[in-house]
Amino acid sequence: MTIDSHAIFSAVRNPLLIWCAAIVLATLSGQPGVICITPAAWLLAALAGRRCVLASHTGSLPLRIGEAALAGALLGLAQAVLFVVVIVLWVDLAPEEVGHIYQLAGLLIGIGIPVCAMLAAAVGLLQQRQLNS
Numbered sequence: 001m002t003i004d005s006h007a008i009f010s011a012v013r014n015p016l017l018i019w020c021a022a023i024v025l026a027t028l029s030g031q032p033g034v035i036c037i038t039p040a041a042w043l044l045a046a047l048a049g050r051r052c053v054l055a056s057h058t059g060s061l062p063l064r065i066g067e068a069a070l071a072g073a074l075l076g077l078a079q080a081v082l083f084v085v086v087i088v089l090w091v092d093l094a095p096e097e098v099g100h101i102y103q104l105a106g107l108l109i110g111i112g113i114p115v116c117a118m119l120a121a122a123v124g125l126l127q128q129r130q131l132n133s
Contacts, residue, residue, distance in 0.1 A: 003067050004056045011052035011071040015044035016078050023086055032090040038083050038108055042116050045072040049120030053127045061128060065121050072120025076112040083108055 019041045026034035049068040058064045084105045087093070093101060 001058065001060055001063055003063065003070070004058050007052050007055040007057070008067050008071045008074065010055055011048045011068070012075050012078065014051065015047045015075055019044060019079060020082065023082065027086065027090050032086060035083050035086040035091075038079050039112070041079055042076065042112055042119065044079075045075050045116035045120040046123040048072050048075050048116075049122070049124035050127045052120065053124040053131075064128060065124050068124030069117040069121035072116040072118070073113045075120070076114075076116030077109065079116075080105060080108040080112050 022041075023035055026032070048071040052068040052071040053064055056064045056067050058067060084101070087101050087105075
């Protein structure tokens, strides 16, 4: 059995677009610091997990939940990368703050990826149980 990569990427697309739109709109209105609420955006992984399970054509339940977890992990990684890009491009940082930003980005990657993966998998499992009942 193979994973349904189309389901994974389509599940990540909409939550990531929502987050990108929020960041762009806030940044253009003069509030680039909104990127610092990236941990709140981890909740979008719930949408990715649900969407992945609904879109997947994989027959195996464990593999389907794994796909949802992978979608969540990819979303968490994309959010961390977006954090670094926005901070570097749009926020005026003092030279001594740059190192701290990269440490924070490392934390967002190290914590955000597993949190998003677990949240997406949990919501995906709940969605699958609802479909089965």
